[in-house]
Amino acid sequence: MLTKEQKYEFYQALIDKNKDYEGVFFAGIKTTGVFCRPTCSARKPKLENCEFFKTAQEALLASFRPCKRCRPLSPPGQVSKLIQTLIEAIEENPSKRWKDSDFTKLSVDSSTARRQFKKRFGMTFVAYARARRMGLAFKQIRDGETVIDAQLNTGYESSSGFRDAFSKIMGAAPTQFNKHHLILKASWLDTPLGPMIAVSDEEALYLLEFIDRRGLEREMEKLRLKTKAAIIPGRTEPIASIEAELKAYFEGSLTTFKTPLHLLGSHFQKLVWKELMNIPYGQTRNYAEQARAIGRQTAYRAVANANGANQLAIIIPCHRIINSNGDLGGYGGGIIRKKWLIAHEKHYKPTSE
Template sequence: MITDAQKQEFYQALLDKNAHYEGVFFVGVQTTGVFCRPTCPARKPKFENCEFYKTAQEALIASFRPCMRCRPLSHPGQVSDLVRTLVDAVEADPSRRWKDRDFEELSVDASTARRQFKKRFGMTFVEYARSRRMGLAMKQIRAGDAVIDAQLNTGYESSSGFRDAFSKIMGAAPTKFTQHNKILKASWLDTKLGPMIAIADDAGLYLLEFIDRRGLEREVERLRLKTKVAIIPGVTDPINSIRLELEFYFDGKLKVFKTPLNLLGSSFQRSVWEELMRIPYGNTRSYMAQAASIGKNRAYRAVANANGANQLAIIIPCHRIINSNGDLGGYGGGITRKKWLLEHEASHV
């Protein structure tokens, strides 16, 4: 999590074009839709139009595309021909899901692309393309209901690329819905631990996840397939409810969530999730103890898998499950967030 003090520090480094901050942060510019390195030569944006990220992948998922002047996906002062070719190919068709034949058409070796992107940017090229595709969909979710082609054309070469990417993830282009369609709605929620996506209908919440969670796109697709409906940007009463409750939770003023939920899972998974919600605020429990609590003493691995299938972060508090030896164990939102959540709850018991 980037603090307010760090944002001020990063903004000053941006104004100074301070090369010492190369690789430390990237800045997303709301007015242009691009993200840049600290030494970008372009005219500097106002502070209120900046969003700061520690990795390029975070900036991509937040809907920003690479700046064409400072090229944040290349080493400072050096533009890789391979990187430029692949990034340009993604921008030409953001909705593409890359296969080996796609690399062959560009005369690029897939393993070389994977290795170079991983070494330089901490993600493979396929992960980059996926993050870009997800970011396009998140742009519309973040903007709300309106689909304004003029705005999309300002930030992207074609709004059709945006609509294609959106429909790949959400099920249909956002302009193709009428009041007769049964739909789920998705909203972007800003929190102290980073942005989250909430998906709900008028009756209850289906999904609440951190935007940068690994595998989020697959989670959304599974939800869409299970419910057999498409997902569009919008707001429902459960989304408004969880937005408010999260504000109180992060301020240490809420310990039990009341937002209505829709739990889509097997009877075993639901039993695990319901038991998770019985773990008192500020407490932790081991996987083995969690298995015993539902009468399945030997099923702690299955319990761990059910925890991992949880699509309602924080509300269903799988962050309260730790290893028997006291280690934190895994967490879909990242260990840093898990540690923060546990310390936050312990300090407000």
């Protein structure tokens, strides 16, 4: 999250069309729903209507679409025809899930598309399309129920992108719920390490993940299928509880989470997750030690897989598991976050231990 000072600094750069800030930030304009580069020639919005992002992917995940005037995804003056075609194709149907066969229809070679996108934006076309699609669905979670109501009342039906993206990712269009459905509610939580999504019913928390975590879309699908639930934007007691606890965790004043959890996994997975929660705050352990702790010395690969299947980031502290050689090892939320979390906990570790 940006500090107030950074926000003012970026806003000033946006007003000044300051070239020095090219690539440093992108500005999302709430009134129009587009995101721009600092030097965009469009009329500049008021500060309260701006949101700033350090990467284009963050802007996409927050549901902004690229501005047609300043083309924030293309380095100035060198837009390849292929990339332009693909971005336009996405904007025609932002909720579409892209397959290799779709590229053939556009007369585009999928490996060329992958290469060109990666080179220009540091992400593949599929990652771009996914971020855009997820952003559409997240918009509602982020804005809460009132927006859904507003959209249902005012032309939500015609804005089919929202509707499609939401129902594909969350399970059912908001109008199709009935009281026999298990309803899970999802909220957007801002943290110092970037936004997270929390999903819960009225009793317990089912999922807590960074929204740009790889595989999140699949995870949401699995959650939906396993619980046969519809997921709608909203807040619950467990979400309010985890929001307060996360705030304290990031301030360094909380070492143990108490929000009730609903663990969805095999017997073995649950065993591994519970053991993860036994690793004290501020300490790390390697896979072999973790396997030994649950009495399955040789099963450390299965242990690693179970760690990877954890859907409650930070609370079930899979970030405390590192490689035996001292390397950090993998992390679904990204290695930079893992490093941050380990350092944060070492710093705030209670001294009495």
